[in-house]
Amino acid sequence: MSINDNILIKIRDMKHSLTPVEKLVAEYVLENLEEIPHLSIKNLAQQAKTSDASVLRFCKTMGYTGYRSFIVSISASLGSMEEETRDQYTDIQPGDELPVIISNISRNNIKSIEDTLSVINKNEIARAVKMLRQSNRIAFFGIGASGLVGIDAEQKFSRINKMCHTYTDGHSQLTAATLLEKGDVAIFISNSGNTIEILDALDIAKKNGACIIAITKYNKSGLADRANIVLSISTPEVTIRSGAMGSRIAMLTVIDILFAGVASAEYKSVKKYLTKTHNIIASKQRK
Template sequence: MSIHDNILIKIREMKDSLTPVEKMVAEYVLQNVEEIPHLSIKNLAQLTKTSDASVLRFCKTMGYSGYRSFIVSISASLGSMEEQKDQYTDIQPGDDLSVIISNTSRNNIKSIEDTLSVIDKNEVDRAVQVLRKSNRIVFFGIGASGLVGIDAEQKFSRINKMCHTYTDGHSQLTAATLLDKGDVAVFISNSGKTSEILDSLEIAKKSGATIIAITKYNKSELADKANIVLNISTPEVTIRSGAMGSRIAMLTIIDILFAGVASAEYKNVKKYLTKTHNIIAASKHR
C-alpha cells in the first residue's frame, strides 16, 4: 500500500459494484467513519446486520489481508482527512469571485490527490511498456474526454509517436476497424459507460490491439474489457460543475504516461523534444 492510499475514497468509488451484503458494510463504514476504529469485527457485523465472515470478505475485496489492517488503514485515512478538511465544493449561485477561485482550484487539487489514492502503479508500468512498443497509438474520447485525447495526441506527437485522437462516434468506429495487433487503443471515459466508446471498444477488441482504459474507479464494461485499467477518482459529477474534476484527473494520467514513456526512452526522444521545443520557440519570435 502506498502512503497515498485512502481507503475511504476506494470504498466510496467501489460501493456500487459490491455484493448487496458488502454494500451494507460499505455504507455503514462511510456513514460512521469516526467510530469504525473502535469496533471489533463482531461489533461491525452486528451493527451492519451481517456476519463476521461478510465483514472479512468486505475487507479482502478492499485489498486487505484481514480486519486489523483494514482498521489501521481507516485510522490513517481519518488522520489525513483531519489534515485536509477540504471537501469538493459545487458551484453556488452568486458566489463571490474569490470563493470561486479558491473552490475551483481546491477541487482540481483534490481530484488529482484522490486519483493518486486509487491509481495502480503496476498498471501504469504496464501501460508505459505497451505504449513504448506500440506501432501506433489511437485515443478515443467523447466530449470532455475527447479534449483529453487531443492533449494526449499533442504530447505523444512531440516524441515522434504515431498517434491520433478520434472524438466522434463515426470516426471512432472507422478507426477501431483499422486497428492492428501492434497498436494500442486508449479509451477515455469517466463513467466507462459511454455508448459510442463501448461500440468502438467491441470492434477494437477483435483487432488484437492492446486496450488501455482511463476511467473512474468502479466496475464498468470499459474497465472489464480493457487489458490495462488506469483509474481516476473525482467528485460526483453535477449539472453545475460538469466534467471539471474528471478532466483534470484524466489529463494528469496522460501526463504520467507521457513522462513515463519519454523518461524510459530519453536517449532516443531527446532530439525530438529539443527539435519540437526549438521550432515552437522560433515561431513565437517571428
C-alpha cells in the same frame, strides 16, 4: 498499490457500484469511521446487518487480502480525516463572488489530483508505460470532455514521434477500432466507464488484439472490467453545475504521467524530437 493509499476515498468512489450487500458494509463504515478499527469482522457484520463472508468479500473488492489489512488501512486513513473534512469539493453556487470562485475551483482541481493519487495503481502505470513504449501505434478514444483529454494526449505523444491519433465521435471510433491490430495500444478515456460508444469500440479493438488501457473513475464499470490495464481517477462531479471539471483535470494528469514515463525512459532517443518540435514552435513565436 496506490501511490497515496486512502481507503476512505476508495470506498466513497466505489460505493455506488457495489453489490447491495457490499453497499451496506460501505455505508456503515463511512458513517462510523471512529469505531471501525475496534470492531472484529463478526461485530462489523452484525452492525452492518450482513454476514462475515460479505464483509470479507467487501474487503477483497476494495483491494485487500483480508479483514486485518483493511482495518490497518482504515486506521491509517483516519489520521488525515481532519484535513479531508476541511478540504471538501465545493460546487458552483449562484452569485458567488469572483475571489470565492477562484479559490473553490483551484482547491477542487488540487483535490482531484490528490484523490486520484489515492486510487491509481503505480504497478498499472508501469505496465501502461511499458506497453506504450512497445506499441506500433496508439489510438485514443474519448467523447465530450474525455475527447479533449485525448486530443491533449495526441499532441504530447506526437512530440516524441509516436504514431498516434485521437477519435472523438462514435463512427470514427468504430472505424479506428476495426483497423487496430496486435501490437497497437488503444487508450479509452471515460469518467463513467459505461459510455455505449466507448464500449462498442473497445470490444472491436480487443477482438483485434490491441492492448486496452482504461482511464476511468475508480468503480466497477464495463470499461474497467474489459480493459487489460486500468488507470483509475477519483473526482466526484458534485452536481450538473460543475460539469466534467474534476474528471478532466484528473485525466489530464494521468496522461501527463504516461507521457513523462515514456519520454523519461526513452530520453536519449526522444530528446531530438522534443528539441525539434520546441524549436519550430519557438521560431514561429518570434515572428
